[in-house]
Amino acid sequence: VIHLTADPEAVARAVRRAGERGVLVRGLGRSYGDAAQNAGGVVVLLDREQQVSLDAASGTVYVDAGVSLDRLIRELLPRGFFVPVTPGTRFVTVGGAIAADIHGKNHHVEGSFGHHVLEMTLVTADGQTRVLTPESDPELFWATVGGMGLTGVITSARVRVRPVETAYIRMDTERTSNLAELLDLMRRTDDDYTYSVAWIDLLAKGSSLGRSVLTRGEHAAMADLPERTRHRSLELGARQRLRAPGWAPDQLMNHWSVKAFNEVWFRKAPRSRQGEITSLAGFFHPLDGVADWNRLYGRSGLVQYQFVVPPDAVGALEEAVRRIADAGHASFLAVLKRFGPGNSGLLSFPQAGWTLALDLPAAPSLAPLLDALDALVLEAGGRVYLAKDARTRPETLHKMYPRFEEFENVRHQVDPDGVFVSDLARRLAL
Amino acid sequence: MLDALGRPQSLLLLGGTSEIALALAQRYLETGPLRVVLAARPSAAREEAQSLLAGLGADVEVVDFDARDTAAHRRVIDQAFAAGDVDVALVAFGVLGDEERAWQDHEAAVELASTNYVGAVSVGVLLAEPMRKQGHGVIVALSSVAGERVRRSNFVYGSTKAGMDGFYLGLGEALVADGVHVLVVRPGFVRTKMTAGRKAMPLSVSAAEVAEAIVEAVAERRDLIWVPPALRVVMSGLRHVPRAVFRRLPI
Numbered sequence: 093v094i095h096l097t098a099d100p101e102a103v104a105r106a107v108r109r110a111g112e113r114g115v116l117v118r119g120l121g122r123s124y125g126d127a128a129q130n131a132g133g134v135v136v137l138l139d140r141e142q143q144v145s146l147d148a149a150s151g152t153v154y155v156d157a158g159v160s161l162d163r164l165i166r167e168l169l170p171r172g173f174f175v176p177v178t179p180g181t182r183f184v185t186v187g188g189a190i191a192a193d194i195h196g197k198n199h200h201v202e203g204s205f206g207h208h209v210l211e212m213t214l215v216t217a218d219g220q221t222r223v224l225t226p227e228s229d230p231e232l233f234w235a236t237v238g239g240m241g242l243t244g245v246i247t248s249a250r251v252r253v254r255p256v257e258t259a260y261i262r263m264d265t266e267r268t269s270n271l272a273e274l275l276d277l278m279r280r281t282d283d284d285y286t287y288s289v290a291w292i293d294l295l296a297k298g299s300s301l302g303r304s305v306l307t308r309g310e311h312a313a314m315a316d317l318p319e320r321t322r323h324r325s326l327e328l329g330a331r332q333r334l335r336a337p338g339w340a341p342d343q344l345m346n347h348w349s350v351k352a353f354n355e356v357w358f359r360k361a362p363r364s365r366q367g368e369i370t371s372l373a374g375f376f377h378p379l380d381g382v383a384d385w386n387r388l389y390g391r392s393g394l395v396q397y398q399f400v401v402p403p404d405a406v407g408a409l410e411e412a413v414r415r416i417a418d419a420g421h422a423s424f425l426a427v428l429k430r431f432g433p434g435n436s437g438l439l440s441f442p443q444a445g446w447t448l449a450l451d452l453p454a455a456p457s458l459a460p461l462l463d464a465l466d467a468l469v470l471e472a473g474g475r476v477y478l479a480k481d482a483r484t485r486p487e488t489l490h491k492m493y494p495r496f497e498e499f500e501n502v503r504h505q506v507d508p509d510g511v512f513v514s515d516l517a518r519r520l521a522l
Numbered sequence: 523m524l525d526a527l528g529r530p531q532s533l534l535l536l537g538g539t540s541e542i543a544l545a546l547a548q549r550y551l552e553t554g555p556l557r558v559v560l561a562a563r564p565s566a567a568r569e570e571a572q573s574l575l576a577g578l579g580a581d582v583e584v585v586d587f588d589a590r591d592t593a594a595h596r597r598v599i600d601q602a603f604a605a606g607d608v609d610v611a612l613v614a615f616g617v618l619g620d621e622e623r624a625w626q627d628h629e630a631a632v633e634l635a636s637t638n639y640v641g642a643v644s645v646g647v648l649l650a651e652p653m654r655k656q657g658h659g660v661i662v663a664l665s666s667v668a669g670e671r672v673r674r675s676n677f678v679y680g681s682t683k684a685g686m687d688g689f690y691l692g693l694g695e696a697l698v699a700d701g702v703h704v705l706v707v708r709p710g711f712v713r714t715k716m717t718a719g720r721k722a723m724p725l726s727v728s729a730a731e732v733a734e735a736i737v738e739a740v741a742e743r744r745d746l747i748w749v750p751p752a753l754r755v756v757m758s759g760l761r762h763v764p765r766a767v768f769r770r771l772p773i
Contacts (some may be wrong), residue, residue, distance in 0.1 A: 113655070113656070113657065125526060126523065126526075130657075131523070131656060131657035131658035131700075131701055132654075132655055132656045132657025132658065133657065194725055215771070264583065301720060334599070391743070392741070392742055393526070393741065395526050454526050454527060454741070455527070455741070456527050456529070456553075456737055456738060456741045457530050459527045459553045459554075462527075463553075463554070468600065482525055482526030482527075483525040483526050483527050483529070485554060485555070515523050517533065518523050519523035519525060
């Protein structure tokens with residue numbers, strides 16, 4: 093592991109010196125699987141305290157790739173701007189956000205992170221520094237968006253940002269008693285909101301199968317805030333209040349404890365509430381409030397499974413939910429979201445349809461369920477998310493991504509010797 | 523690469539005709555495709571093992587391997603890693619022999635020691651090199667409870683296992699920083715062809731049960747297990763029994 097500034101020259105030197113096990117850049121290492129690992133090889137970490145320069149007139153920011161979304165948001169908010177897309181955590185870097193082509197609660201209307209990248213600087217295997225835009229080099233640009241770091245090292249980017257009046261969200265909450273009701277509600281009214289996501293209880297069965305809490309929101313205007321909050325309207329105000337203990341018993345997250353949690357969480361949600369004002373951090377990044385929450389899964393850890401199926405593949409989605417519920421693995425609150433159309437990223441995950449993400453305690457006994465879900469998803473014309481994958485099979489993955497061969501072609505041109513490699517790439521024969 | 527559920531894509535079996543080795547390969551094949559390198563002496567048993575695993579969908583490669591021919595071990599390991607990373611390597615070879623002959627017949631004693639201990643140390647040192655280079659991988663060493671407290675009734679065998687057990691535990695410590703994981707497995711009485719005709723001890727297990735325990739321990743990155751787990755408590759007790767009492771126990 094080596095630490096570097098975001099200086100493209102320093103990165104190029106590290107790339108030229110890579111040994112036979114290759115090189116890979118790592119952001120904040122929040123991928124759930126092996127995307128940012130390079131066993132036996134070099135892993136490059138970029139300096140996080142690099143430049144962020146906002147051009148308020150054009151609504152864009154020029155930012156070094158090692159900068160986290162946490163820092164970026166803290167720089168942007170006081171000046172009345174927000175990131176175009178945020179995932180469920182602020183602790184990812186801009187480089188990682190492009191490489192995984194991350195999505196957020198606004199995907200159904202505003203697309204993934206890659207949609208908002210106007211330009212990026214990439215150090216390729218030959219040690220060259222290239223400035224890419226979707227117009228100048230569409231092939232390499234769209235192989236790099238969602239390319240999991242396998243085309244080179246992104247060192248900086250120009251990204252479109254959105255103006256906001258406040259650091260708050262005006263949120264509507266609705267509870268639905270089963271999956272069909274939820275899908276119907278989302279199909280009918282999702283497009284009226286910028287942000288939308290549903291938390292779904294995958295341990296509920298029978299007529300409650302897929303019961304959920306749907307939360308949707310808009311950036312709050314100054315006039316929406318209560319009088320006493322107005323003087324700090326642009327403060328993020330996110331603090332880590334809790335920290336998970338360094339050790340947890342292996343079976344803490346079991347069927348019964350998770351079921352009890354899901355029950356409480358479902359009951360405490362209002363049946364329907366309109367116009368609640370909530371902080372950005374509370375709305376987008378609830379888990380960031382608990383440091384090291386992943387440790388609650390004990391030494392075996394957790395596996396996250398996220399897939400997307402096309403809009404009309406509701407049958408496959410329902411079947412997946414039923415199988416997960418029937419298997420009885422302790423699946424903590426799962427997230428269901430409606431995606432809008434995908435972009436041109438060759439390995440970009442989002443495509444129009446339904447995406448479901450769930451956490452499960454890792455155990456060898458999980459393999460048959462997840463393999464069966466892979467088959468179901470593939471059959472329905474969907475795919476799993478590389479940034480979260482830790483266990484799918486190469487042959488399955490290659491079929492899930494119809495533009496996989498195009499990606500491999502671009503990669504062979506730009507990196508013929510396979511200098512950029514990760515454990516994910518080794519495992520999935522990328 | 524091993525995936526997050528502990529499934530390997532490639533498996534090296536040193537002592538590839540051992541029943542535990544084959545049971546492990548079969549167990550992994552139930553959950554997905556697998557490249558298997560069978561390292562064993564050329565024999566009918568090896569051919570059978572090869573066709574058994576190929577029949578289950580494995581991509582099988584065969585390498586000539588004789589545990590006592592340590593001079594040839596480097597070539598064996600090189601060949602085994604030639605086609606790519608090895609995710610799990612199982613050190614499964616070993617001989618039991620006739621206990622009473624073993625301590626009175628020089629040749630028999632040397633065979634036991636050179637197979638079970640010298641051979642195991644030899645491949646252990648050689649496996650460590652490519653595993654360190656690839657920066658990941660699991661070495662699984664089949665030890666035995668017989669090595670935990672060596673007893674009169676099979677002390678030549680027991681002493682060889684005591685030696686290899688200690689070597690692999692130490693190797694595991696040495697390789698921690700390189701991302702390589704070593705698992706030492708101490709089964710009790712395993713009902714296999716090696717023990718055929720002997721009276722089964724209490725807590726005896728089948729090769730399939732040992733394989734199952736290995737699969738779980740690899741996934742959880744454990745470094746020492748007993749099969750069945752209850753033996754851990756039994757052996758812990760036996761370790762502390764005074765010699766005068768220990769020699770009178772019917773074990």
